[in-house]
Amino acid sequence: MMDDQWALTTHLLRRAGFGATPQELDEYLELGYDATVEKLLHPSQDLPVDEDVVRRYHIDQNSLMLIESSQAYWLYRMINTTSPLQEKIALFWHGLFATAYGKLNHAKGVVNQTNIFRRSGLGYFRTLLLEVARDPAMIFWLDNKDNHKDAPNENFGRELLELFSMGIGNYTEEDVKSCARAFTGWTIANADYMSIRASRDSIWPHGRLDWQFLYDPEDHDETDKTFLGHTGRFNGEDVIDIICAQPACAWFVASKLYNFFVSDTPDEGAIQTLADEFQRSNGNIESVMRTMFLSGFFQSEKVRFARVKSPAEMVAGTARLAGSHRSTDWSIVGLAMDANFMGQEILNPPSVEGWHTGIEWIDTGSLVERINSAAQEVGNPGHPGIKEIIRRIREGQDVLSPQEFVDRCLDLAGGVKVGEATGQHLTGYAAAQGDLRFDRDELVACSEERIANMLQLIVATREYQLA
């Protein structure tokens, strides 16, 4: 078994990314834990994938008109990125500001929204909220294009307070009304035409047209508003400033980050630590994340393997492990469909509340999907990631006992930690075929096959479903 630093780094990479390949782990271990955290917090400016190549061969991922194409496009990024936290934080904010293709009929519009999360997801929360409030997909999703000076629509204003920044119990109904009035006139260009087109999924004469934010001062309510105890001629920016200064906002964001990155079970002390850092740093998410990753509560043994992987984490992480989908290949859309069948249609969450996470990811149907999909990815000894695992196992020794064989596979599968019962099953399976041998040429192919089979068993365990 590997040492503590190794186990801690695999934990970090499962949470701040989508798991790490053995080669990536080598690099991160060389760097050290704190420096790895800094590297994760400062995404590379390089494109995470060869976008030109993706767009050339997947013509549908160039226009991103359809939902499956757009899901596949994001999966390429999750699998191939060298800045995993950038994609992971985008997935986090996508779950929070849950905007769905289903109502918009404009997949690229939702993809464009995720670009906000990549760009500003580790910056100041105020900036992020402001960008989201100006995002055409959000304006369409929560009907702010129908929020007029003379006829306010409260949908965006209400969700901004309830689901995006503070949570119920921290504002009054009057605050909701004032909030909505502050965002009157925040709309999109050509709203009438775009609304008609969005209502028709199948008929778009020349494909989708992107939307642009439009501020219409004529349609903005300029009168006084009282919001969370403050009174003034507030516009949307003012409302966002007031929200971001609320202790409730700090607690809200801290608790959401804790739930996504640390544990499905809340810990008030830990959340308070994050909320304090949020307030101290004026809502700087990078600072909050640094505090989290360097904290004792994040590094604790108690929270390791204490979260159920979301379907997106499951498929992207397993593909990273297998080394599959590292270049353009039409089967990527099948992987996106797998995540859908497991219960997570990325870019198309079920409602503005996002997905119900934790143990709710798992039911008998979704578990079978998880196992089948993961087993297919790791069961091919020809995939580069599996080849590398085989190489590393062979490199260590020519003959491995069944226990050594199982332990090496668990380590190289990203440091999977299994319980006693699971361990006994895996070792029993390995023992049935004796030692894993590479000392005679005629045994090599069989042993490689056994490694792929063992990896298939590992991804089917209860423990592999956990991050």
Add this chain to the structure above:
Amino acid sequence: MTTTTSFNYSHTIGFLANQGRGFNNPVDVALDSQGVLYVLNRAGPEVAIRLPYKRVVTCTVDEEYLGEFGTGGTGDGEFWWPSSVAFDSEDRLYVADEALQRVSIFSKSGELLGQWGEHGSRDGQIDRPSAMVIDSEDNLYLSDSLNNRVQKFTKDGQFLGKWGEEGAGPGQFNMPWGIALDSDGDVYVSDWRNDRVQKFDPSGRYLDQWGSSGDAEGQFNRPSGIAVDPDGNIYVCDWGNERVQVLSTSGQVLDSFRGDSVTSTWTTAYFEANPDEGAARLAADLEPQVSPRSDIQRETSANVEKLLWGPTSVKLDDQGRVYIVDSLRHRLQIYQRGS
């Protein structure tokens, strides 16, 4: 050198349709001996329900829809990642496929006449054939994109020759895409990831090159389809810059098309049948000012309908027409060459 060559936007053919009259992510077009257009639709993604979108649609330059044939799939005569179409001297249609790694041959009515091709990197094997062109002797040049080379075959798929290897030097390639012949039989290749066009004699001897990386005049950002007119002018789909540039043999840029599309007859009929949408469209600003943060030309094309978006192929006819396959807007934009 000065030139009198000039071009005017003529008209647009196309409409997004999954089946029947219209296109879905067209990637190439070929003209038969009668001037009928055969438009190859790649569509995607590759999920069962969408496979029928992959097909060849036939129509006239005057927008008369004639029919369609083919479907998505892996069986004989089916398409998965179809990339290129060309006619031989007997009006047989050749369709290259980058996923099935083969060339299928059809009659003009869509009957499958034969197919050949084998995946690999040895002589005569192919790895993602992106474009092809057929010479006056009915031999076929194919840009073998992942093998970074050009291969020459008989029309029946017998290997005749090859040139190129991975690299950025003269005669080397980085994922070549478009391929064309001039009237002397010289071969022009869009060297996609090297952002240049290279010229070779018919045996593959390097002759010349044009372009460098960038978005200035004469520069390229991932050039795709290419064509050469009888005067030797070179038409290049500057895919990443969302434009088509026309170069003289000396490399002078004669013209550049960013896109001028107005509605096609098929699209106009749609709006007449959907008057509420037609009225809202008339009231809308279809040429908004946009300020993309990155990938400026692509994002601008995503916002402005008349512009080219993902041009993959350019073809010429003997009437001076320039057919640009405007893949992401599901149409052909046609320009007319004047004198």
